[in-house]
Amino acid sequence: MEMTLPILILAIPITMFLILGIGGVYMSKKMAGVLGILGMGVTMCIAYYVALTYFFSGDPAFIDAQGLRLQVPVFDWLWLAFTNALQVKLGFLLDPISAMMLIVITTISFMVHLYSWGYMEGEKGFQRFYAFLSLFSFSMLGLVVATNIFQMYIFWELVGVSSYLLIGFYYKLPSAVSASKKAFIVTRFADLGFLIGILILSFYCKTFDFIPITNDPTSVLASTGGATFMGASVLTWALVLIFVGGMGKSAMMPLHIWLPDAMEGPTPVSALIHAATMVVAGVYLVARMFPLYLIEEASLLFVTCVGAITAFYAAVVACCQIDIKRVLAFSTISQIAFMMVALGVARPELHDGFGYMASMFHLFTHAMFKALLFLGAGALIHAVHSNDYTAMGGLRKYMPITHWTFLIGCLAIAGIWPFSGFFSKDEMLAAMFANHWFWGAWMTMVAGLTAFYMFRLYYLIFWWEENPHYKEHKPHDAPWQMSLPLIILAAVSCVAGFIPFGEFVTWNRMPYHIHIELPVAATSLTVAILAIALATVMYRKKNPIPSRLKAAMPGLWQAAHRRFYWDEIYMFITHKIIFNIICKSIAWFDRHVIDATMDGFAKITQKTSFAIRGMQSGSIQTYIVWYFLGAVLLAGITWICIF
Amino acid sequence: MELTMLWYLVPSVIMFICGVYGFITRHNLIAILLSLELMLNAADLNFVVFNRFLFPGAMEGMFFTLFSIGIAAAETAIAVAIVVNIYRAIGNTDINEIKKMRF
Amino acid sequence: MDQVGNIILYFVTALVIIVFSVMTVTSRKILRSATYLLFVLLATAVMYFQLGYQFLGAVQIAVYAGGIMVLFVFAILLTHRPNQDEQALTSHKRVLGITCSALGAILLLFALFTMPVCEGTTLCQALTDNNVDMNAIGTALLGTDKFQYLLPFEAVSVLLLACIIGGVVVARKR
Numbered sequence: 001m002e003m004t005l006p007i008l009i010l011a012i013p014i015t016m017f018l019i020l021g022i023g024g025v026y027m028s029k030k031m032a033g034v035l036g037i038l039g040m041g042v043t044m045c046i047a048y049y050v051a052l053t054y055f056f057s058g059d060p061a062f063i064d065a066q067g068l069r070l071q072v073p074v075f076d077w078l079w080l081a082f083t084n085a086l087q088v089k090l091g092f093l094l095d096p097i098s099a100m101m102l103i104v105i106t107t108i109s110f111m112v113h114l115y116s117w118g119y120m121e122g123e124k125g126f127q128r129f130y131a132f133l134s135l136f137s138f139s140m141l142g143l144v145v146a147t148n149i150f151q152m153y154i155f156w157e158l159v160g161v162s163s164y165l166l167i168g169f170y171y172k173l174p175s176a177v178s179a180s181k182k183a184f185i186v187t188r189f190a191d192l193g194f195l196i197g198i199l200i201l202s203f204y205c206k207t208f209d210f211i212p213i214t215n216d217p218t219s220v221l222a223s224t225g226g227a228t229f230m231g232a233s234v235l236t237w238a239l240v241l242i243f244v245g246g247m248g249k250s251a252m253m254p255l256h257i258w259l260p261d262a263m264e265g266p267t268p269v270s271a272l273i274h275a276a277t278m279v280v281a282g283v284y285l286v287a288r289m290f291p292l293y294l295i296e297e298a299s300l301l302f303v304t305c306v307g308a309i310t311a312f313y314a315a316v317v318a319c320c321q322i323d324i325k326r327v328l329a330f331s332t333i334s335q336i337a338f339m340m341v342a343l344g345v346a347r348p349e350l351h352d353g354f355g356y357m358a359s360m361f362h363l364f365t366h367a368m369f370k371a372l373l374f375l376g377a378g379a380l381i382h383a384v385h386s387n388d389y390t391a392m393g394g395l396r397k398y399m400p401i402t403h404w405t406f407l408i409g410c411l412a413i414a415g416i417w418p419f420s421g422f423f424s425k426d427e428m429l430a431a432m433f434a435n436h437w438f439w440g441a442w443m444t445m446v447a448g449l450t451a452f453y454m455f456r457l458y459y460l461i462f463w464w465e466e467n468p469h470y471k472e473h474k475p476h477d478a479p480w481q482m483s484l485p486l487i488i489l490a491a492v493s494c495v496a497g498f499i500p501f502g503e504f505v506t507w508n509r510m511p512y513h514i515h516i517e518l519p520v521a522a523t524s525l526t527v528a529i530l531a532i533a534l535a536t537v538m539y540r541k542k543n544p545i546p547s548r549l550k551a552a553m554p555g556l557w558q559a560a561h562r563r564f565y566w567d568e569i570y571m572f573i574t575h576k577i578i579f580n581i582i583c584k585s586i587a588w589f590d591r592h593v594i595d596a597t598m599d600g601f602a603k604i605t606q607k608t609s610f611a612i613r614g615m616q617s618g619s620i621q622t623y624i625v626w627y628f629l630g631a632v633l634l635a636g637i638t639w640i641c642i643f
Numbered sequence: 644m645e646l647t648m649l650w651y652l653v654p655s656v657i658m659f660i661c662g663v664y665g666f667i668t669r670h671n672l673i674a675i676l677l678s679l680e681l682m683l684n685a686a687d688l689n690f691v692v693f694n695r696f697l698f699p700g701a702m703e704g705m706f707f708t709l710f711s712i713g714i715a716a717a718e719t720a721i722a723v724a725i726v727v728n729i730y731r732a733i734g735n736t737d738i739n740e741i742k743k744m745r746f
Numbered sequence: 747m748d749q750v751g752n753i754i755l756y757f758v759t760a761l762v763i764i765v766f767s768v769m770t771v772t773s774r775k776i777l778r779s780a781t782y783l784l785f786v787l788l789a790t791a792v793m794y795f796q797l798g799y800q801f802l803g804a805v806q807i808a809v810y811a812g813g814i815m816v817l818f819v820f821a822i823l824l825t826h827r828p829n830q831d832e833q834a835l836t837s838h839k840r841v842l843g844i845t846c847s848a849l850g851a852i853l854l855l856f857a858l859f860t861m862p863v864c865e866g867t868t869l870c871q872a873l874t875d876n877n878v879d880m881n882a883i884g885t886a887l888l889g890t891d892k893f894q895y896l897l898p899f900e901a902v903s904v905l906l907l908a909c910i911i912g913g914v915v916v917a918r919k920r
Contacts, residue, residue: 621667621675621738625846628663632849639857645868646756651793652858654763658786660851665771668843671832673822674776677783680814681767684790695797699872702886705802706895712809713902717909719814723821724917730825731919737833 005046006074006092006145009102012043013138017131024127033117036130040113040137044106047141051099055504062094069509071095071211073147085206091147093210096505097287097360101144104367105277107492109137111485112272115375118481119268119382129169129266136162140277144284148208149198152285156194156249159278160187166273167265179261186258190248197241200234201292214291221295232298239292239299243306246282251333252340253310257566259333263325263387267378270325275332275374276367283339283363290356290507294348304344308442311337313564315449319456320560323387324377327457328370330563331413334450335366341443342428345435346507355431356507357514362424365496369412369421372489376406379482380461383475389457394466398475401483403462405490410458412493414451414528422525423497423516429524430517440520448527455535465542648696652689659685672726672736680715687711752869755796762789774831780818787811798873801883 016039024032054062054072063069076091113133120126139158146152161184168180202208204227205220213220220235227234246252251259262274273279286293286303293300311334318330339359346355379402384391396403412419415426425447433440477483502512538545550557559565615626658681665678687708694704730736763786770782787810794803890896 618742619738624663624666625842628667628846628850632846632853635853635857639853643860645870646752647866647868649858650756650760651797653855654760654793656851656854656858657764658767660847660854661767661771663850664843664847667846668835668839669771669832671776673818673825674771674779674832677779677818678771680783680810681770681786684787684810688790688793691794691797691799691802695799695872696867696869699867701893702878702882703893705799705878706886706898708802709805710895710898710902712805713906716809716814717902717905719817720909720913721916723817724913726821727824727917736825 005050006094009043009047009050009106010092010138010142010145012039012046013134013141015039016134017138020127020131020134024131027127029121029126032127032130036134037110037113037117039134040106040110043137043141044110047102047106050094051102054094054099055096067511069096069504071215071509073211076147086202088150088208089148090151092145093147094145096509097284098144100360100364100505101284102141104364105137105140105144108272108276108367108371109133109140111371111375111489112268115271115378115482115485116266116268118479119378120266123266125169129166132162132165132169133269133272136166136273136278140281143281146210148210149202149213149289150208152288153191153194153198156245156281157191159273159281160184160191160249163187163262163273163278166269167262169266169269170264173264175261176264179258179264183258183262186255187248190255191245193241194245194248197238197243197245200238200241204234204238210288214289217291217295220292233296235292236296236298239289239296240302242289243282243286243299243303246285247306248282249285250279250282250336250340251310252282252306252337253313254566256310256314256333257563257570260326260329260563263323263329267325267374267381270329271371271374271378274329275370279332279336280339280363280367283336283343283359286340286343287356287360290343290346293343294353294507300344300346302344304341304439307337307340307344308439309337310334311341311443311446312449315446315453317560317563318453319449320557322389322561324380324389324392324457324461325374325387327453328373328377331373331450331454332370334446335362335370335413338425338428338443338446339363339366341439342431345432345439347435348507350431350434352510352512353507354427354502354512354514355435357502357505357512358424358427358431360505361501362421362428364501365412365420365424365493368489368496369409369419369493372405372486372493373409373413375482375486375489376402376409379478379486380406382478382482384467384469389460391467391469392461393464394462395475396462399477401477401486405486406462407458408490408493410454413454414532415447415524416451416528416532417521417525418494418497420493420496422521423514424501426516426521426524427514430520433517433520444524444527447524448531451528451531452535455532456539459535459539463540648692651692651696655685655688655692658682658688670737670739672729672738673723675738676719676722676726680719683711683715749870752796755792759789759792759796762786763793774834776822776826776830776832777819780815780822783818784811784815787815797869799878801878801880 016036020027020032020036027035053059054069061070062072072094074092074094076089078087079090080088082088113130116129116133120129123129136159139155139162143152143155143159146155164180164184167183168176170176198208201213201220204224205213206223207213221233224234229237232240244255248255259274259279263270265274293303314330314334314337318327318334321327321330339362342355342359342362344355346353346359379399380392380395381387383395383399383402386392408419412421415422429440429444429447432443478486500514502514504511506512538549562568615622617623662678662680662682662685665681666675669675669678690704690708690711692704694701698704726736729741733740766782766785766789770779770786773779773782787806791803791806791811794800794806886894887899888894888896
């Protein structure tokens with residue numbers, strides 16, 4: 001494959017960003033939309049071509065005789081060469097996960113581009129929206145194809161910026177502005193860890209490139225020379241710090257607080273960035289560095305624990321949210337945590353490390369059905385002009401397309417055969433059971449919760465009781481630009497599970513044959529069906545059970561509804577402790593010591609100048625007196641020195 | 644009794660010191676200029692004397708004086724023009740009156 | 747005899763220079779000051795003649811006495827009413843002036859009298875074989891070799907031109 005095609009995958013979105021960003025104001029909205037969709041469409045076609053060529057061509061450049069898929073740096077341009085060791089490159093790495101991510105990103109991005117044409121119609125800043133979408137697509141594509149960790153970091157920050165810009169798209173809303181700031185600051189804070197991790201890692205292995213690091217992790221370990229810090233090896237620290245960056249982007253506890261608020265952005269943005277692509281960057285990061293994580297099991301254990309706690313927490317919170325986008329946001333957190341746990345439990349000795357494969361598989365299927373759910377939610381919000389399910393109910397008759405596609409999404413995420421979520425979730429649970437029964441049981445419970453809250457949402461939106469407001473303003477299905485992506489994504493969610501994913505993406509890049517583990521599948525299916533049944537009983541028709549339950553456990557409900565007070569804890573820490581105690585004392589020090597010193601200098605200078613300003617009299621005779629006396633003095637000194 | 648360089652330098656020193664005294668004490672701008680000319684003249688005389696007694700074969704001191712006289716003429720012309728202008732502006736040439744620009 | 751004549755001439759000129767220098771800076775009538783300065787300049791010219799620089803003495807008389815002093819006199823006449831004396835010196839200023847001058851004089855004279863180089867050649871020895879003739883001066887002024895002064899000469903001529911224009915511009919009536 002020649003080099004131009006991969007370059008185009010990155011070049012087209014950034015060009016689109018520049019064209020729409022600079023020239024957008026001179027274009028009509030329609031033209032900007034068509035341009036953006038066309039650009040993304042072409043990118044998608046090229047990305048498909050590249051990825052499918054990589055997987056299916058059988059070219060010896062991509063796959064060797066044993067079936068090992070090779071990591072191909074299609075190009076690797078030396079950008080900044082500071083020293084022999086410190087070299088920053090920009091490149092395009094083609095390997096199974098990056099090819100898979102190319103497909104995911106371009107597909108979802110294209111769907112969202114198309115969908116936004118309908119959803120954002122008539123919005124102010126339509127062109128700007130498309131420009132930012134292109135910027136995001138560029139950054140995300142650059143992130144997944146990074147050949148080295150530094151390039152990944154650069155694009156990692158770029159997706160953060162585009163996320164910030166898109167969350168704050170309605171920049172006149174104070175809530176959107178503060179949400180975008182929150183997202184940026186929290187992820188930026190986490191990226192500090194990422195950066196330190198990168199620096200530690202590259203300090204020891206003298207390179208940023210993924211290929212030497214991941215192909216020979218033992219040499220990296222050897223290069224650290226067994227250095228330890230606070231009882232853990234340096235490599236563990238580096239990996240945990242890098243994972244902290246991933247925690248920020250992927251909204252793991254305790255850095256998850258930005259993601260629910262990020263729902264202030266337009267819904268297509270939530271679908272693209274905060275459900276399908278950007279938030280899985282953390283998972284992708286761990287997957288990318290996986291061979292390194294494998295040699296430091298402590299870091300994998302950390303990943304697993306964080307994921308397990310987050311998954312459960314988010315699932316519980318999702319059960320008590322009113323805003324449908326928040327439910328989906330917490331569901332996203334929970335599902336990403338699922339992937340993290342699957343990565344964390346993967347070991348090469350357990351069925352060829354199929355937790356890794358399962359995690360990537362779930363990343364793929366989750367991207368599809370979660371984008372579908374978000375886009376469906378967008379269609380609902382578009383129809384009823386509210387984010388809360390209290391404004392909905394009984395919508396199935398008014399919006400059949402949305403209803404059916406949303407149902408497919410819910411079934412997929414709940415893990416019901418034959419929808420895609422079933423297969424990936426089954427693989428993940430099997431991997432967890434293989435590692436330790438506790439992880440399997442815990443995550444099965446989370447899967448049950450997932451099914452429950454998704455169907456709670458589904459029933460509350462589409463069944464329950466009809467909202468009386470429909471009489472005056474009849475909701476209807478969205479226009480074709482919005483419905484088409486829903487249908488496509490629903491179709492993908494129906495069939496994606498049958499993709500033999502193990503043939504393409506595994507941790508060692510050798511093919512792995514997926515087989516469904518019947519006991520695990522049966523358990524998870526049973527749990528899911530039970531949970532759905534429970535949700536059906538509770539929410540299908542309007543009945544007093546939910547409110548009675550709520551009244552029975554007001555404290556728990558309130559706590560879950562308020563997301564277990566994480567925001568309040570953060571507020572307390574930042575405002576009460578950091579701002580009030582630390583910052584105020586620092587400010588006092590600044591004002592009364594540092595500033596005072598400077599003021600003192602200024603005052604001394606001023607006083608002195610006022611005292612001696614008489615010398616600057618402007619009277620030439622005084623000057624000559626001083627000058628002459630000085631000359632005499634100098635001459636006298638010279639004279640004394642000579643004799 | 645022989646006339647050595649010292650004999651010629653003493654009147655020059657006195658001329659110069661008179662110039663300094665006048666420059667410091669006089670009120671009138673033109674009087675200050677006169678004192679300036681005195682100092683300049685003392686310096687000129689020194690050049691010539693050094694030339695004559697220390698380097699009798701050379702002419703550099705003389706030429707320096709020559710150019711110095713030319714420049715003194717130029718300087719005086721401009722200075723006198725400025726004094727006349729000041730007189731037009733404020734009605735006299737007392738240096739103590741020219742204080743408008745002072746801080 | 748030559749020797750004696752030189753000594754007498756020296757004493758006369760030196761006396762004139764010293765006395766009229768002092769009177770220049772002490773006289774309260776500005777026109778008289780200018781006249782005393784003229785005497786000082788003329789005496790200096792005489793000294794130049796005595797030192798064997800005839801051309802320089804002539805230039806001193808022509809430019810200083812003839813040109814500059816006339817300028818001064820004109821300026822004085824333009825800016826002073828008749829019989830307008832300068833106001834008396836304040837004692838503060840006088841003390842300052844005398845202190846400065848005395849300090850300077852002490853230093854300079856001290857330096858002068860302790861300087862061994864002053865005691866070398868006498869006037870007669872210096873004057874023996876070096877008559878600066880006009881030919882040499884002209885060659886030196888208009889030549890471009892070492893110790894020749896065409897460039898300064900031209901520079902001074904440009905300076906004088908600039909002065910003429912500047913003087914006219916500054917002093918003209920608006």
